[in-house]
Amino acid sequence: MDSLYNNEHIYMGDSEVTFGRDAAQAEKSRSYSKQISKTTFTQNGEGAISKMNGKLRIIFSVTVVFFIVTLAVFGVQFYWISRQLNIQNMERADQQSINFELIEELKNMTRLSEKNLINMMRELNDASRNETRTSTDNLIGMINNMTVGSIEHPASSCNEITEVGQNVGNGLYYLRDMEGNVFQTYCDFNTTGDGWTLVASVHENNMKGRCTAGDRWSSEQGSNANHPDGDGFWENRATYGSATSAASDDYKNSGYFAMKATDIMIWQVPNDTPLVNFDSRAFLKYRTSNGFMTRFGGNLASLFSLHYNLKSKKYRVDLDNGPYVPITWEVGSNEFLMSLYGTSIQGEVDAGYIQFRAINNQQDAFAMCPGVKIKPGKVNVEHACIGSTSNALAPIHCGDYAWRDIDDPRYISYQLNQRLIDSVVMIFYR
Structure with a gap:
């Protein structure tokens, strides 16, 4: 018993010992578990806090961005409103200050x-x-x-003045030609709405004086066999007169030979008309519109000097006439023009054209036939055309207006109306 007891005691003792170890181990486990629980709680808490802080940072950042954007939008609106108010104030100030x-x-x-x-x-x-x-x-x-067209700012042509949009009216303007020459001339803006430059006028100062002083577009040296080709005014680079007196004397500026044009316009204006009345008193106005000048160098000087020279006794009658160009009427008509011609000359010309270089029966060359062309086979050119060369055989044909005023009773039906004789032929470029 004692032995068993002792053994049981020993066993119990062992059990107790074992229990005591288990208890210690359990205590240790409980302590460890507490530590683990505490650690886990701490870690979980820190994670939650970290997540919360992240959300707060996002919310804060969005709030800051929204605030900045709002300020920017407000600033732009404020600037725009201020600018509009400033512009309105300036406009009001301008309106008040501009007379x-x-x-x-x-x-x-x-x-x-x-x-x-x-x-x-x-x-x-x-x-x-x-x-x-x-x-x-x-x-x-x-x-x-x-001001384009002023002495300080000459235009290249009257047409340029209209192209810059000025509020223009007919009158005198300063131009600079292709060679740099500055001159003052008359510009027409009323006829077609664009600019036409007056470059010349042909004025007959004395119908009875055949190739005498003042006949610059033919010859001032008489019908002279030693000077048969005239003074060459249609072809040369001479200038004469002023635009102001273009209806009272011959006129030719440097634009005649040193400007480029596509078309020409002719006005017939009574002699001695003041410049301010050129437009209103012109009883004939017509122009070319097909750009023919570009084929002949862009001006009349080139047409005559390089293509259709003006010489006496050099060309065949009827066969060597120069080109004729159709016209567009602005004032007048074919019928009205023909009514100003004698009945005989009406049968020798067709109205509605400008003829360049026409040869008469005496082989004298005439520079221009204003408003008409010579019919084929017709040779009495001196009654319809202007700007003769000199012809010693027929001095009566010599002169700026040649024999437009024929007073021989035998040929009275070739005479032109006095209105054409007592008026100047003005030549414009565009």
């Missing part, structure tokens, strides 16, 4: 457009605000510099 009565007056004086004048006035106002000294001289200088 529109003066603008209208300057339009009439300078032929500048209202837009150009308003811009000029604004420049003057800006100069005043900047305390820059301005004066009447400065104003005149600005106007001249802006």
Whole structure:
């Protein structure tokens, strides 16, 4: 028993010992579990906090971006509104500072457009605000510099003046030809709406004086066998007269030979008409419109000097006449023109053309037949055409207007109406 007891005791003791170890182990396990639980709790808490912080950062960033964008949009709107208000204030200031009565007056004086004048006035106002000294001289200088066709800013042609959009009216303008020559001449803007440049006028100062002083478009040296070809005024580079007196004397500027044109226009204007009335008193106006001048160098000097010379006794009658070009009437008509011709000459010409170089029965060359062409086989050219060469055999045919005023009773049916005789032929380029 004792032995068994002892053994059981020993066993129990062993059990107790074993239990005691298990208890210690359990205690240790419990302690370890607590530590693990504590650690796990701590880690979970930190993770949650980390996740929460991440969300907060995103929300904060979005809020900041939204705030910045809002400020930017507000700033742009504020700038735009301020700018619009400033523009409106400036426009009101401009309206108050621009003298529109003066603008209208300057339009009439300078032929500048209202837009150009308003811009000029604004420049003057800006100069005043900047305390820059301005004066009447400065104003005149600005106007001249802006005016195409002024002495300070010559145009290349009358047509250029219309192309820059100026408020133009017929009158005198300054032009610069292809060679750099500056000259003043008459511009027409009314007939077709674009610009036509007056380059010459043919004026007969004395119908009874055959190739005498003043007959520059034929010969001032008489019907001279030693000077049979005339003075060559249609072909050469001589200039004469002024546009102001173009209806009272011969006129030719450098544009006649140093400008390029596509077409020509002819006006018939009563002698001694003042420049301001050239347009209103012209009883015949017609023009070419097919660009024929480009085939002959772009001007009449080239046409005559390089293509259709004007010589006496050099050409065949009827066969060596130069080209004729159809015309478009602006004032007048074929019927009206023919009514101004004698009945006999009516049978020798066709109206509605301009003929260049026509040869008469005495082999004298005539530069131009205004408004008509010579019919085939007809030779009495001197009654319808102008600008003869010199012909010693028939001095009565010699002169700027040749024998347009024939007064021989035998040939009275060849005479032209006095209205044509007492008027000047004006030649325009475009």
